[in-house]
Amino acid sequence: MCGIVGIINTDGNLIDGSQIQEAIRIQKERGNGLGGGFAVYGVYPEHTDKYAFHIMYEGDRHSPVIPIVEDYLMSKTYIHQSEQIPVHPNNRIPKGPYFKRYFLKPIDEFLSPEQTEEDYIVDLVMNINKMDGVFVVSSGKNMAVFKGVGYPEDIADYFGIRDYRGYMWVAHNRFPTNTPGWWGGAHPFTILDKAVVHNGEITSYGTNLRWLEMYGYYCLLQTDTEVITYIYDKLTRRDNLSKEDACYVMAPPLWEEIDRTNDKKRRYLRQIYGPAIVNGPFGIVLTHSGGAIVLNDRNKLRPVVCATVGNTCYASSEECSIRLLSPDVDNVWSPKGGEPVIFDLHKEPDRWAA
């Protein structure tokens, strides 16, 4: 089942992590304690020009894979700063893997001519994730992901997310049905600055996976969320589709409607991106540094409600999370299946952050 909440201040005002922690806490029965996580944007204003790698190492600080990964990163990037991510073990989560974060920039000379900087970073992430005992939790600029095995409010305490501030937050409460609960498998799932929290189970997984492999995306986690993240990345970053078009690829209008409206562009999109269609029940909040996208499967088989209060926008599996934070909210609606809701930041994120 799973529960999701997203909060964005479209003016770019910073919100601390306590709000999202409370918002996801009251969706407790949508999870089972096997996974919770948070993504936050605008969190590292002093490092907006560097990729913030949050890396999880299985075991402790003596894990033999740490020097291998760090040697690899040093050979490929300039690491401007690295540090252990502070954690606060408690009686509900006494122990977790070892987390470090690195603020880094690619070594430009190493980029091959056809590669963009972002392609280069994606390759790094893919190569590290192929190693055993290590997992890149997040890799975007000025954003971070904190996640693990436990109820989300406990994960929040473990990482102390109250101490972080961002203009956009998403949270996930996991009820795993496919893959076993492990720290790397919790949501959100990210690539670069894109993060996805997802409630659902994708039946198109095998088709999506093979399509992504053609473009160098390797889905190592066997989770649906990973697939959605990569599809969105391929569509918007590599193929330069607009956010709306990317949503129409993932949850396309019916052929009947395309025929009726004779919409040539949508027919074209559906033809060439057939293997990128996402089938099965899903409700997702997909975030990137410029805003958030809320999308349901075409049949609306999972709940998602949206709301706006001034410049604060919400998306949630349950209306109660929104009412908890804004008791007087009056603009609440349930988006139709397959019709994306797009919340864009009014300001460029790095203009105010720097």
Next chain:
Amino acid sequence: MAEMKSNWKIISPFHPEFDMNRCDYENGCRICAGECSFGEISLKPVKGKNGEVIYRPWANLSACNACQRCVKMCPQNAIHIRHEPMHTSHGYWTTYHVHNIWRQAGSDGGVLLVGTGATGPQRRYFDHMMFDACQVTNPSIDPLREPMEIRRYLGMKSDHYGGEVGPQLKLEVPIMFGAMSFGAVNLRVQEAEAIATKAVGTYWNTGEGGFHKNLRQYGSNTIVQVASGRFGVSEDYLKSAAAVEIKIGQGAKPGIGGHLPGEKVSEAISKTRMIPEGTDALSPAPHHDIYSIEDLRQLIYAIKEATEYEVPVSVKISAVNNVAPIASGIARAGADIIAIDGFRGGSGATPLQIRQNTGIPIELAISAADRRLTEEGIRNTVSLVASGGVQSSSDVLKAICLGADAVYMATPVLIALGCGMCQRCFTGKCPYGITTNKPGLAERLDVKEASQALKNLLHAWGEEIKELMGSMGISAIEALRGNRDRLRGVGLNSEELRILGIKHAGD
């Protein structure tokens, strides 16, 4: 010598048995004898009640092929076909082998010919794959309440926004009718195919026998073939259809050509194939202008030039071990569609030994080709069509899960027209009027009824496919192409699972 001849005598394993209590012969009914086109049933004079001569049906025990025509046509339901082969007692030298040798030794020493697809005991992988279904964690979808889309587009598609999409075939069901030439079947069959595919929104295939002028009005639902004999091929021909298919091979006879005997080349066939009346129509084993992949590329582009790049070009090959690299080569040679025909694929006439012993199963071939094209990053540039042994709508969907974009079926078309699978297509004596042009037989097929039967079949399979998709939680069929996660093997070894790309059930 007469005594020697008896050594090779084969009594047909089938014969009609008449329930004389039900038979209406006393009132002059002679329907069964008239319907039997193989000469198994004759009329035997007997004395009636009043001493007059009347005729009763009589089984000659020499020519029955179990086509079931007499059974279906008997108004009294008085006929049953019995199966009583001349058994051998030997466990190794079975009836099949003994009879084949007798047939060759006792006749003129020719190649044994048969019709339809391979009958051997090789594993039918479709039967060893089960669909995964939704329970609890994701809801199944009710196709009666929710939209369920089974439309497919076949043809070259770019893999990125802004790239080209070549000419496409639009299929409202993921099923096309496989190639059956005018000559192998008669014009009524082709007309029924054309009417049904036009009504439903899919395609039929002329085979290599040309495109009869009376059917050209259905060109927008027709795929025309260019085969090694080049029968009927002209610029008009290429331009008359929705797609052109280069036939390299056929699953029932990989690596060999075809032969339509001169006696079947009537005036109409002669005109359509553009060969003299009464001459044998011989299709060479290879195309004598295609001895390599670069030659194929030239033919593909010659056809594209002739059709002004307005229709997709398909290349049909038989499923062979090397199918994956061959498919890759064909894709890179510019084909828009690759049709792969497994060893179970049908044929109007094929040498028995070839049919039973050459080629590979379509399930393995389509999976291997899809995987190779995906690994090479060129899967989008070409559509894959699977054929050869598809027996049901679930086979269609399994082939799609293994990587096919759509499926060709032909034997089910014949069966839908009444065919009883007697395997005597090459004799020209088809009792159902399907694979014959003989006056008196061909008229047995009514085009209106036949086209309705084909529409019914396409509709039924389409509905079944929607049901299957709903149980898997899939509402758009493109989400199933190559979706091996929705299949599980039952009773397959790890090598078979690896080639199919599926997990074992329970895993």
